[in-house]
Amino acid sequence: MQFQExxxxxxxxxxxxxxxxxxxxxxxxxxxxxxxxxxxxxPERLGKLGGCATELQSLLSEAxxxxxxxPALAREFLEHWSTPVLLGxxxxxxxxxxxxxxxxxxxxxxxxxxxRLRGExxxxxxxxxxxxxxxxxxxxxxxxxRVPGEGRITxxxxxxxxxxxxxxxxxxxxxIPLPLTVDAPxxxxxxxxxxxxxxxxxxxxxxxxxxxxxxxxxxxxxxxSGTWRPMPLLRSAEExxxxxxxxxxxxxxxxxxxxxALVDMGGPENRSVRCSSSYGAGTPVFLTRVANGxxxxxxxxxELQHERMYLLLDPRVFGRWDDSRPEFVSAYRTDPRPLRGLxxxxxSFLAVNRLRLLALDRPEFQQREWRFQLLxxxxxxxxxxxxxxxxxxxxxxxxxxxxxxxxxxxxxxPLIERVADADMDQAFEAWMKNHFSRVAASxxxxxxxxxxxxxxxxxxxxxGYPQHVGAAS
Numbered sequence: 001m002q003f004q005e006x007x008x009x010x011x012x013x014x015x016x017x018x019x020x021x022x023x024x025x026x027x028x029x030x031x032x033x034x035x036x037x038x039x040x041x042x043p044e045r046l047g048k049l050g051g052c053a054t055e056l057q058s059l060l061s062e063a064x065x066x067x068x069x070x071p072a073l074a075r076e077f078l079e080h081w082s083t084p085v086l087l088g089x090x091x092x093x094x095x096x097x098x099x100x101x102x103x104x105x106x107x108x109x110x111x112x113x114x115x116r117l118r119g120e121x122x123x124x125x126x127x128x129x130x131x132x133x134x135x136x137x138x139x140x141x142x143x144x145x146r147v148p149g150e151g152r153i154t155x156x157x158x159x160x161x162x163x164x165x166x167x168x169x170x171x172x173x174x175x176i177p178l179p180l181t182v183d184a185p186x187x188x189x190x191x192x193x194x195x196x197x198x199x200x201x202x203x204x205x206x207x208x209x210x211x212x213x214x215x216x217x218x219x220x221x222x223x224x225s226g227t228w229r230p231m232p233l234l235r236s237a238e239e240x241x242x243x244x245x246x247x248x249x250x251x252x253x254x255x256x257x258x259x260x261a262l263v264d265m266g267g268p269e270n271r272s273v274r275c276s277s278s279y280g281a282g283t284p285v286f287l288t289r290v291a292n293g294x295x296x297x298x299x300x301x302x303e304l305q306h307e308r309m310y311l312l313l314d315p316r317v318f319g320r321w322d323d324s325r326p327e328f329v330s331a332y333r334t335d336p337r338p339l340r341g342l343x344x345x346x347x348s349f350l351a352v353n354r355l356r357l358l359a360l361d362r363p364e365f366q367q368r369e370w371r372f373q374l375l376x377x378x379x380x381x382x383x384x385x386x387x388x389x390x391x392x393x394x395x396x397x398x399x400x401x402x403x404x405x406x407x408x409x410x411x412x413x414p415l416i417e418r419v420a421d422a423d424m425d426q427a428f429e430a431w432m433k434n435h436f437s438r439v440a441a442s443x444x445x446x447x448x449x450x451x452x453x454x455x456x457x458x459x460x461x462x463x464g465y466p467q468h469v470g471a472a473s
Contacts, residue, residue: 003312008404009351010308013253021257025079025282025311032084036060039090048090052101055129059105062112062126069123073115076138081260082107085210085279102131102152103209110136110143116157117143117186119179126157132166135207137260137284140193140200146185147174162186194234194262196241197255201234202263205286210279211265228271230289233264239293240300247358251301258282258307264289278303281311294364298352305348317401318343319393327446328387329439331380331432336443339391346384349377350408357415371419376428378416382458383432385409387447389461403466410463429453 002024005011013021037060039045046053066074086104089096096104109128114136115121130153134143145153151167157178164186165173176184191200205211231239244251261284265275268288276299277286285303290296315321320339330337332345356365356374364370385406394402420428432453440448451457 004400006308007312007401008347008408009354010248010250010254010304012250013257018253018257021254021311025257026075028281028311029080029083030078032087033063033078036083036087036090039087045090048096049101050098052098052105055105055109058127059109059112062128065124065126066112066115066121070121073120076115077108077111079138079282080108080111081137081282081284082209084281085283088279099206100209103207105209106130106134107137107208110134111138113155114139114141114143114188116162117178117180117188119160122160122178126155128155129153129167130155131207133207135191135200135202135261136188137191137200139188140191141188142191144187144189146187192234194237194241196238197259197262199259200261201237202261202284205263205265208263208284210284211286228291230267230291231293233262233287233289236290236293236296237262237287237300240296243294243297243359244300244355247297248301248355251304251355254304254308255300258304258311260284262287274299276300276303278306281307283307292364294359294362297359298355301351301355302348305351306344309344309347313401314397317395317398319395319398320391326443328391329383329436329445329447329452331383331435334435334438334442336439336445339388342384342387343392346381346388346405346409349381350405350412353378353381353412353416354408357412360419365419368424372424372427374416375420375424376431378412379428379432379455381409382413382455382462383447383452385462386452386458389465391447399469403469406462406465410459413459413462 003011003021040053040056040060049056063074063077066077082104086108089100089104109130112121112126113128113130113134116126132145132153136143145164147153147164147166147169148171149166149169151169154165154167154173156163156165160178162176162178163173164176165171174185176186180186180188191202193199194201202208230236241252258281260282263284263286265286265288268274271291273288274290274295275286275288278284285300287296287299290299321343323340324338326336326338328337328339328342330341330345332349333341353374356370359365365374388402392398392402436448436453439445
């Protein structure tokens with residue numbers, strides 16, 4: 001496994017190792033594009049694309065032309081973040097809404113359109129249908145079309161001109177000379193930009209075709225509804241960057257490789273509602289607003305860990321990675337989860353807790369709630385590790401990765417447990433018992449026995465696991 005030493009926690013990236021990580025990501029993204037091409041060639045599957053099948057095929061034809069005529073520009077397209085997201089939606093069991101599908105295809109098409117609008121590509125003809133506004137994240141631009149009508153836009157490129165028409169409009173459309181001039185009815189505007197992270201910061205996630213939002217039914221009002229004022233994402237992201245630069249700069253090394261954009265999910269109704277999400281290696285990170293930059297430092301570590309795991313892990317080393325049966329209590333979610341969810345949770349919260357331990361001298365940890373969250377996530381990690389120990393079927397390579405996480409977990413155990421007092425311990429036990437009951441009530445689970453709440457025993461098992469793996473090998 002490449003980067004095995006960097007699996008559990010981010011390690012420093014030299015120029016050479018950063019180039020290797022980028023090449024690994026590029027290879028993975030190109031593999032996803034190959035899978036997408038194979039998917040499109042199966043006629044029985046095209047029904048999931050609805051009326052967009054022809055649009056996707058046209059888009060891929062343009063990409064093939066680029067490979068032959070402009071390899072450097074083709075490479076930019078082949079590295080596009082949207083391909084694995086689109087493929088994941090197409091391969092998944094759920095239906096895709098027409099709007100989401102149109103925006104996902106629009107994200108892929110946007111780069112090809114911008115290349116032609118700027119005159120970088122002029123060969124042959126090309127045909128695209130997209131929403132009226134598009135993000136072109138690889139170029140840090142938003143594409144806006146000012147033509148009559150309200151429907152989607154049809155782009156017909158031919159040589160040094162583009163015919164732009166709107167769906168539902170009877171007129172002849174607009175012919176635009178290329179490259180674009182400043183007075184053209186199509187504008188390329190720079191997106192809001194984080195000078196620290198060097199990525200766009202987006203407000204309208206709908207244009208991506210993925211929103212990052214999750215149902216938060218049942219979240220109680222903590223008393224802050226209507227009164228708390230979260231920070232703008234640009235400001236909290238800058239604070240998070242400087243916190244990570246001071247405490248754990250290796251995280252920023254990996255962010256340079258993996259992070260194409262930050263997406264603002266808006267201000268939640270109260271402090272107790274806090275969400276983040278991402279969609280695989282090299283995809284945008286979605287964040288709800290927070291009142292403290294350290295919270296976004298935690299959220300970014302969490303999501304970058306997910307992206308790093310998807311980048312670095314060969315899933316074949318864990319025999320149940322692709323087992324989708326939701327039969328486990330996960331301390332991180334309120335519904336039964338497949339075993340993969342526990343892998344992802346343990347891997348991400350080990351890193352979040354490492355950041356929290358590095359930040360333990362900051363004033364936030366003078367507050368009981370911050371220390372309680374540290375204890376809570378650590379014991380949730382113990383539950384996950386104990387479950388993986390009992391139910392996962394790892395290969396020797398998988399056991400080595402579990403041993404790496406076991407070392408980190410056992411090293412964190414005494415450092416975290418010492419911050420707890422008796423009241424915290426009782427509060428956590430009450431929370432966990434209620435959580436177990438709630439998850440078990442929503443579906444059958446197999447890891448609900450009392451032994452999974454024996455934190456001392458789980459810590460002992462984690463401490464002994466590396467020796468067990470070494471003896472077995």
